[in-house]
Amino acid sequence: MSETLDKENILTGTARDWSSDMTTFKGVPWGKAMMWIFLLSDTFIFTCFLTGYMVVRSTTTEPWPVPSEVFALSVGGVAVPLLLIAIMTFVLITSSGTMAMAVNAGYRRNKKLVFWLMAATALLGATFVGMQVFEWSKLILEEGIRPWGYTDDSHLLGNAPQFGAIFFMVTGFHGLHVSIGVAYLLIVATKVLRGKYDHTNLEIVEITGLYWHFVDLVWVFIFAFFYLW
Amino acid sequence: MATVEVPYQETVPLHHPKTWLGKYVFSQDHKVIAIQYGVTAMAVGLVALFLSELMRIQLAFPGAMPWFTADMYYQSITMHGMIMVIYLLTAFLLGAFGNFCIPLMCGARDMAFPFVNMLSYWVYLISVILLLLSYVVPGGPTGAGWTLYPPQTITAGTPGDDWGIAMMLISLAVFIAAFTMGGLNYITTILQARTRGMTLMRMPLTVWGIFIATFLGLIAFPALFVSAVMMLLDKFLGTSFFMPAIVSLGKSLDYSGGQPLLFQHLFWFFGHPEVYIVALPAFGVISDLISVHARKNIFGYRMMVWAIVAIGILSLVVWAHHMYVAGMHPYFGFFFATTTLIIAVPTALKVYNWLLTLWRANIRLTVPMLWALAFVLTFIVGGITGLFLGNVIIDIPLSDTYFVVAHFHMVMGVSPIFAIFGGIYHWYPKLSGRMLNDKIGLLHFYITFIGTYLIYFPMHYLGFIGTPRRYYETGVTEVTGFYPQSAHDLNVFITCVALFVGVSQLLFVYNLIVSLKKGKKAGDNPWGANSLEWRTPDTPPGHGNWGERLPTVHRWAYDFGVSHGDQDHIPQDVPKQKSN
Numbered sequence: 001m002s003e004t005l006d007k008e009n010i011l012t013g014t015a016r017d018w019s020s021d022m023t024t025f026k027g028v029p030w031g032k033a034m035m036w037i038f039l040l041s042d043t044f045i046f047t048c049f050l051t052g053y054m055v056v057r058s059t060t061t062e063p064w065p066v067p068s069e070v071f072a073l074s075v076g077g078v079a080v081p082l083l084l085i086a087i088m089t090f091v092l093i094t095s096s097g098t099m100a101m102a103v104n105a106g107y108r109r110n111k112k113l114v115f116w117l118m119a120a121t122a123l124l125g126a127t128f129v130g131m132q133v134f135e136w137s138k139l140i141l142e143e144g145i146r147p148w149g150y151t152d153d154s155h156l157l158g159n160a161p162q163f164g165a166i167f168f169m170v171t172g173f174h175g176l177h178v179s180i181g182v183a184y185l186l187i188v189a190t191k192v193l194r195g196k197y198d199h200t201n202l203e204i205v206e207i208t209g210l211y212w213h214f215v216d217l218v219w220v221f222i223f224a225f226f227y228l229w
Numbered sequence: 230m231a232t233v234e235v236p237y238q239e240t241v242p243l244h245h246p247k248t249w250l251g252k253y254v255f256s257q258d259h260k261v262i263a264i265q266y267g268v269t270a271m272a273v274g275l276v277a278l279f280l281s282e283l284m285r286i287q288l289a290f291p292g293a294m295p296w297f298t299a300d301m302y303y304q305s306i307t308m309h310g311m312i313m314v315i316y317l318l319t320a321f322l323l324g325a326f327g328n329f330c331i332p333l334m335c336g337a338r339d340m341a342f343p344f345v346n347m348l349s350y351w352v353y354l355i356s357v358i359l360l361l362l363s364y365v366v367p368g369g370p371t372g373a374g375w376t377l378y379p380p381q382t383i384t385a386g387t388p389g390d391d392w393g394i395a396m397m398l399i400s401l402a403v404f405i406a407a408f409t410m411g412g413l414n415y416i417t418t419i420l421q422a423r424t425r426g427m428t429l430m431r432m433p434l435t436v437w438g439i440f441i442a443t444f445l446g447l448i449a450f451p452a453l454f455v456s457a458v459m460m461l462l463d464k465f466l467g468t469s470f471f472m473p474a475i476v477s478l479g480k481s482l483d484y485s486g487g488q489p490l491l492f493q494h495l496f497w498f499f500g501h502p503e504v505y506i507v508a509l510p511a512f513g514v515i516s517d518l519i520s521v522h523a524r525k526n527i528f529g530y531r532m533m534v535w536a537i538v539a540i541g542i543l544s545l546v547v548w549a550h551h552m553y554v555a556g557m558h559p560y561f562g563f564f565f566a567t568t569t570l571i572i573a574v575p576t577a578l579k580v581y582n583w584l585l586t587l588w589r590a591n592i593r594l595t596v597p598m599l600w601a602l603a604f605v606l607t608f609i610v611g612g613i614t615g616l617f618l619g620n621v622i623i624d625i626p627l628s629d630t631y632f633v634v635a636h637f638h639m640v641m642g643v644s645p646i647f648a649i650f651g652g653i654y655h656w657y658p659k660l661s662g663r664m665l666n667d668k669i670g671l672l673h674f675y676i677t678f679i680g681t682y683l684i685y686f687p688m689h690y691l692g693f694i695g696t697p698r699r700y701y702e703t704g705v706t707e708v709t710g711f712y713p714q715s716a717h718d719l720n721v722f723i724t725c726v727a728l729f730v731g732v733s734q735l736l737f738v739y740n741l742i743v744s745l746k747k748g749k750k751a752g753d754n755p756w757g758a759n760s761l762e763w764r765t766p767d768t769p770p771g772h773g774n775w776g777e778r779l780p781t782v783h784r785w786a787y788d789f790g791v792s793h794g795d796q797d798h799i800p801q802d803v804p805k806q807k808s809n
Contacts, residue, residue: 021428021782022236024420030237030341034417037447041409044451048498052455052491056470060486148467148483160486165468169459 029200035207039214046218049173050225053166057229062160067227070143070156071135085227088131089219092178095124096216099209106205111192114205118189121212125182132175136168167226174222177215184208236424236779238338243773255351257343258772259328262350264660266324267653269350270317273357275734277312280305282731289724291702299701300388303372306699308360310375311397314503315404316357318645322510323408323446324353326652327415327439329660333762334436336424336780338773341417345410352407356400363389363396371397374699376500379471379492383464385478394464398457405450412443424761426782430534431801433760433786434527437534438513441541442506448545449502456495463487493555497548504641505544509537511648512579515601517786518651519583521758522598523590524797526787528582536575536582543572553621554628562621569619573612580609591790591797595756596670600651603678604644611640614689629699632692635685643681650677650737657741658755662768663748669740673733680730687719759800760786 017026025033057064068081075083102117139145144154147168149161156163188208191197197204246252253261284305287297328346332339340346363370372388373381381387382394389397419432419440432440459470463484471492472484520527527533549557549565583605592598614636618624627633650673657665696716754763766776780802788799 019428019430021426021431022234022421022423024429026234028421030417030421033421034342034413037413037416038409041412041447041451044448045455048452048455048495052459052470052495055488055491055494059488059491062486147462148469161469162486165462165466165470169462169468173458 029203029207031207032203032210035210039210042214046174046221049170050221053170053225056162056166057160060160060162062158065156065159065163067229070139070145071227082227084131084135085223088128088135089223091124091131092128092216092219095121095128096213098124099212103206103209106192106202109202111195111202114202115189115193118185118192118205118208122182122185122189125178125185125212129175129178129182132171132178136171139164139167170222171226174215174218177218181212181215184211236422238422239779243338244343245772255347257339257347259332259340259343259346260660260770262346263325263328265350266320266328266353269354269357270321270325271738273312273361274317274321275738276361277309277317278731278734280309280312282728284309285724285727287701289721300369300372302701303374303699304370304388304393307372307375307377307397308363308370311401312360313642314375314507315401316360318507318641318649319408319446319503320353321649322507322514322645323415323439323443324350324411326435326510326514326649327411327443329656330433330435330762331415331418331439332422333659333765333770333774334433334760334786335419335422336427336761336775336782337418337422338775338779340414341422342414346414349407349411349414352403352410356403356407359396359400359403363393363400366392366396368392376496377460377492378496379460379463379487379489380473380475380484383460383472384475384482395461398461402454402457405454408446408450412447415439415443416447424779424782427761430531431782431785433513434516434530434533434537435510435513435760437537438509438511438516441537442509445502445509445541445544446506449499449506451499452495453499456492456499459495460492490552490555493552494549497551498545500551501548502544505540507641507645509541511604511645512537514648514652514655515583515604516579516586517758517760518597518601518655519586519605520787520789521655521756522595522601523587523592524757524789525586525590526785526789528585528588529578530785530787532578533582536578539575540572543568543575547572550619550624553624559621566619566621570616573616573619576612580605580612595654596665596667596674597651597655597756599671599674599678600647600654603674603681604647604651607639607647607681608644611636611638611644615640627692629697630692631688631696631698634698635688635692638688639681639685643685647678650674653741655756656762657744658751658768659762659765660769661745661748662751663744663746664751664755665744665748666740669736673736673740676733676736677730680726680733683726684723684730687723691716691719754800757796757798758786759788759798761801764800764802 018024020026069079071085072079072081073083074080098117098121102114102121105113105117143156144151145156145164145167147165149164150157150159185208188204192202192205244257246256252258256262256265283294283297284302286293287302328340331337360370366389368389368391370389371377371382371393373390373394377394377397383390419436423432459468462468463470463472467483469484469487471489472482472487473489474485475482516527516533547565547568549561550569553562553565587602614632618627618633618636654665654670657663694713694716696712751768753765753768756763761780761782762770764780765771765774782801783804784799784801786801790797791799793799793803
């Protein structure tokens with residue numbers, strides 16, 4: 001019985017909020033609303049990038065490099081497919097966990113804990129970017145992949161030149177988002193610790209977290225599209 | 230909920246600038262930012278107007294300006310189109326009207342994030358400067374046409390294929406950043422910063438139009454951003470996103486395997502919503518103008534709102550009707566033709582509602598009202614030719630002719646400009662405290678309105694006889710001699726009118742400047758309008774717009790033609806009388 005009541009409440013509640021005055025999303029601070037809308041817009045940027053990727057990949061006449069070979073890492077002479085990416089993904093997902101804990105600490109007004117958890121998130125993000133740099137340099141130096149094609153001695157020569165182009169563009173754009181996120185996290189963490197947000201509910205931590213989880217979510221799609229397809 | 234909600238803005242102190250610079254230049258006040266946006270957009274619009282006159286002279290009198298080469302013609306086409314669509318119309322309707330109207334009409338003190346709002350204007354200014362700087366870079370601005378289709382955009386032979394296109398793409402990316410900052414503000418303010426009693430369904434239609442248009446912008450501009458990034462990489466890093474294997478000037482280029490159609494899809498996924506980013510605010514402004522100056526409530530307010538929403542949603546699924554001539558699967562064309570024609574339903578609904586608002590109304594033919602009526606008429610004309618072009622089979626023969634030029638200038642060039650003029654004549658008294666001069670205004674209106682029809686009506690005919698658009702010469706030279714003399718005569722006629730109309734826009738600029746000091750004092754509510762912006766304690770509204778307390782809204786903005794004391798209208802903040 002209570003379940004049906006709840007459903008009705010969600011529907012009528014939503015209708016009441018949308019037809020009410022002053023605020024549409026009750027209790028949502030402006031900054032949080034703005035971040036959600038920004039993320040909507042940013043979603044479309046990544047959607048366009050990934051759509052572009054799918055179009056390019058399905059229209060090119062040359063073969064596409066095999067992901068499990070290109071992205072393999074050799075450990076003790078054995079090529080392990082997707083090893084590095086698995087670690088990178090693990091690190092980034094973990095950073096989302098620490099971020100969620102920071103949000104929780106924020107609403108309990110434990111500013112020190114917020115600072116350390118956000119710093120840990122930033123550190124994990126920086127680790128991710130560092131591993132991405134490693135991955136890029138391996139692709140560029142060892143595999144001979146360039147944005148415009150392949151080097152003449154690359155073993156991938158003859159594959160579609162769009163592989164490097166779209167890969168570096170999309171992962172680069174995502175890496176840029178992560179890097180900006182790291183800076184953003186550190187700035188907010190410091191300001192929280194210094195008490196610049198004491199007059200608020202510390203919702204800035206959640207707003208920062210929204211951005212960070214979004215970047216994380218985008219990575220899941222990039223991971224699926226580039227490494228598993 | 231037992232607690233009474235208080236508007237957040239009443240609980241926080243307002244940021245007060247202390248210096249002259251902070252008040253008038255780097256101002257965070259939405260009204261100052263609106264003026265900055267408006268003046269910049271108008272200035273750059275005059276540049277685009279000048280370019281169009283150059284093109285008109287070339288078309289009518291080939292050889293009259295020997296220095297005006299074919300390259301310059303194409304550069305002028307590109308810059309004219311891009312400036313008018315993005316840097317004038319989008320910036321004016323959202324940047325100027327959006328900034329001015331949203332907080333005042335919603336009863337807010339300012340935008341939600343005044344600093345970001347200020348940043349939005351300055352970044353917009355940078356994008357304008359970057360665009361204009363392309364005139365001084367080697368090779369001049371790009372001459373690829375405003376659609377910037379690859380591969381020709383970045384291959385040798387197109388003017389500005391090196392520096393010009395880079396400036397254009399970077400400027401667009403910067404503009405998108407500026408728009409995003411502004412757009413986040415508009416949406417957050419509308420959703421979260423309204424005053425007491427202001428429900429979404431009591432908002433004036435101007436705000437509704439700007440609201441949905443901003444949403445469209447935030448969804449559509451990313452596609453342009455992505456295509457700009459990809460094309461820059463194609464040009465400067467040698468990637469082949471859009472570039473197939475290609476032989477240029479007898480030499481095969483290093484590109485291979487790219488997909489030029491991908492650009493067209495990305496571009497038009499932006500480009501078609503862009504039409505409605507421009508049109509929806511214009512719809513809103515016109516709805517308010519018609520209701521106020523016809524002294525009658527808007528017919529079917531709810532329908533009008535839902536029509537705006539429906540048009541917004543539909544506009545995201547019609548983009549490929551710009552690409553029929555690119556070649557596509559017949560079912561694909563069928564789909565896009567169908568969705569395109571479906572858009573005519575909510576659009577026609579809006580037009581009927583405007584007409585039914587006018588039906589037996591107490592119409593006052595003030596200058597803003599004349600612009601509004603001109604808008605409705607021009608929009609109908611342009612919209613009906615749109616039904617022609619939305620059909621694949623009619624579009625293909627007409628696509629590259631002057632018929633298309635006539636269509637889009639009528640429907641998304643001149644119509645929104647009429648809405649802008651109407652809006653300026655309507656809100657100038659609130660903005661400056663002075664009325665614009667009516668005599669100059671009438672002269673300006675009749676010249677522009679009649680001129681529009683003298684210019685663009687003949688172009689339909691030119692299109693039907695097959696005159697191609699984007700040609701440097703369509704006169705009676707040896708090469709193009711197969712055009713009948715009548716077509717050439719029409720071109721001469723159009724150019725003469727266009728020059729006259731172009732020059733007479735200076736009347737408007739003169740009017741704006743002179744009325745600032747010499748105009749008749751306006752008072753608080755010269756038009757007898759209901760929406761909140763006419764109920765501010767000061768005219769022009771001071772910093773923070775309202776006094777201590779934000780106004781309280783009790784009704785919609787369209788209570789006209791009723792008796793209320795000695796007035797025929799009831800403003801939004803007048804309480805409803807209790808019925809016993």
